[in-house]
Amino acid sequence: MSTSEPHLDLNPDPTPDPAFGERRRLIAVAYRLLGSLADAEDAVQEAYARWYAMSARQRAAVETPGAWLTTVAARICLDLLGSARARRERYVGAWIPEPLPDRTDWTGGPADPADRVALHESVNMAFLVVLESMTPAERVAFVLHDVFRYPFAEIAGIVARSPAACRQLAASGRRRVRCAQPPASTGTATAAGQAALVRHFKEAWEAGDIKALVGLLDPDATMVADGGGLAGAALRPVEGGERIARYLIHMAAKAPGLTLLERTVNGVPGLLARRAGTTVTVAAFDLGADRVTRIWAVRNPEKLRAWNREGASWRIRPAAARREPPLGSRGPRRG
Template sequence: MAETTFWRQGPTVGRQTGAQVMDAQRFEELRPLLFSISYRILGSVGEAEDAVQETWLRYAGTDTEPESLKAYLSTVVSRISIDVLRSARVRREAYVGPWFPEPLPTDTLQTQPYAEPADSAELADSVSMAALLLLERLSPLERAVFVLREVFDFGFAEIAETIERSEPAARQLAARARRHMRDGRPRFEVDRRKRLDLADRFFDALREGNLEALQGLLAADVETVNDAGGKGGGEGGRFGAERAARILVATVPPLLASGASLEPREFNGWPGAILRDSEGKVVGTWVLDILDGHIQAIRSITNPDKLSHLGPTGDVRAMTAERSRWRRRAREATEQEDD
């Protein structure tokens, strides 16, 4: 009999009977849904993976056959995620600098662990950085209710059982969550093709160091924000388009010249890129917020703890030190030519 691995970081579950293998197959079919629920509640890829793995262990350890496997597993993963979120809130309050959700690859290069259970605009919008940051304003219960009801269309009876509250209480939580989300919802460019086209022009201009082109693509009050977790990289700020363009030209092209690379990718349904060092290791991600033909915000993450699911991580401080050495060599070469 074959051994089966159920999660990319999960255990290999010994020799199995035919019924157990069937259970594993049914679980695997629902895994994208379970991960999608948990990630939206937690905003963390690693924690969502752990929640799904714990869900499998609880399912494998029970002798009870649920009437609806989907409802049972969704309830379990939601309860686990709510508990994790409650403890995570304490850690996030002490987090150094801006906090962003862990970047989730959503382009054609994505791998199976992060696949969505269905392809729809509603699902894509609900996993955007902007939406996940709005969800941070909700209590753990409000967040879970909003995700289950508004994103995955669960009935209130199912939701009430999941959160162990009455159905009227679940409805009240949903109403509060909708109000908070509606009041803070940002505007964004709906046309995905337009977003991708503008992002391509932005990264082309950035590689070329084209100051004028960059300035024309940035909103007048563009914001650049970096989640470094105190482990390398500044926090950014809100700049005028001209200043932001000058900062980008002064920092990124020298990085690329010194061996780093920008790999266009889509994260959380929005265009962005992976920044890699000269060895190809991941040192950061970018996500672009786009509206009315301009980039409104550039959200970057350089905290290595939030990037390990994308591959081996590098040291952003070492990369910037290499950029400084490249600048010094370039300056010395220019001075020699002038002599």
């Protein structure tokens, strides 16, 4: 994928704007709040549209543009989270957060080493799935405070609660994260060990070796697939290592011509399945010390756009120049 810096062309004024360099961090925040890169980009697009809708004098009066944009983007995300719950009740099959390719800017900018670890882990698919269980207010408070270190006084203005209430919301989110971590996911595999495990999994899958796959899967492993009604996928979780292995072999037999590639998915070794140069499945893994404990297979093509736009400019355009109308004037997005 292209690793060139994304750029904006929203600002018609050639004078450098202090808000210009905030997009990467805003996308990082919005993605964790929404679990969808497409919706995160829309939320940030809308925040910038509101910024440039103000006069130059009004913008100059904003003491910290980054904080202003974060507040606006987070409020937009909070509104979207409320409507997303209703949308996902109508979603066909399981809903999985949109998988991220290996890019260097998902951390949201410079951070000290301890913060970098937290930011890196906060895009892990297992973490994002837990976030989906939180209420919108819990999610905003927890992500902004525990991941991005925002003070509760600032979060209070976003979720319209007191700082004390925001503290309780974040604590509730923290408990959800702790309770969702099964013992099997606490293995101590190194990064190299995780990559080797995924490589062996890929090789066994390609060879159609059920016995080898079963040996690489935890006996209590779970696989969840997301086709969104737009691609074939199991509508319910597949549970048990042997059942998962047989399901994977069966699906491979029904889809000849697939190419499996090792890629980083949400910061962890994962797999891509491509057909005729198009990514049709992205598999994210939860990896124990020596076995795969969970698999999330995303097949909904609407969630795979980032994996099929290599070389794209990743630019934000003015709403008037986009094919779709600006955020808030269109119907709900599926997934």
